[in-house]
Amino acid sequence: MADATTPRDIVLLVDDSPDTLGFLTEALEQSGFSVLIATSGQAALSIVERITPDLILLDAVMPGMDGFETCRRLKAHAAAQVPVIFMTGLTETEHVVNALDSGGVDYLSKPINIDELRARIRVHLSNARSAQSARVALDAAGRHLLAVRNDGSIRWSTPQATRLMNAATESDDGIAIVAGRIGAWMAERDTAGFARNAAFSLSENLQTSLQFAFLGAIGADEFLFRLSAAVIKRPDDEILRQHFPLTQRESEVLLWIAKGKANKDIGDILGLSARTVNKHLEQIYIKLGVENRASAAVMAANVLHAGDRPD
16 A cells, blocks of 8 residues: 555546446555546546546557547647556457557556556556656756657657747747658658768748757657757848848948948949949938948948847
8 A cells, every 4th residue: 555645646547348447446546546537538538638647557449439549649649758558358469569559658468467467557657757757857957859759740848949949930839840840850761871860950931040960769659859059140131131121232232332342343243333333322322311331331230240249
């Protein structure tokens, strides 16, 4: 019996058989566990939305949503890190493989031997606590890490990694944006000549490039990546266009003015006639609200120098 002052581990028992539920509930409660009961896959999903159990015992064969589909849905949401032990009378290899592929960590054949069940629960609870402790340690260390499944979907990420992804994508759901890029990498990783050790990035339409480094597999369906970020250096003429209502050519002329180039030099660099350069200068003065090239050069230099300073 567990000490009354010690919080009990919560086991979610999912089975459509009243006899099995009664038998296992009594045995588990006598072993010191708190037991939640669900008689269908949908009921299990509803319970897990409100309470996260420490372990799930799941019947594979149930009417409606079977245990395999129930497990996949549980793993896709709140119970991603909760160990699931399947219970069933099906013992063919294909059913065992299906149980593991859907996210289960173990498989027990009915009729259930209570001593064996207790031993397996202890092992998987211990493993789950070790994994959780490792994640907590990574969180505390400020590491930018995330783990994904074979299909590229995110298993977990440290808070630092989540914040980095959200900031880089300017989204509250940066993980969803990143998952597509990682999914593509995972799909290609086994092709001939694929460079697994080379970092890859996500930078499309982002001001910050996210860099991903593959650290290796840490489980049967868990692959670890380290994240880093780098500010994407924008061309100076693009920076000027963002601050002033200039055309691309006007921003190029203004950039060379800021660098101290004379009109003739600017014409040679950009392939323009002196007359065309003067026409662009007239428009630049109007748009910047200045009267001469010196004032325009100062305004441009201030903008460019501000862009070079770290936030």
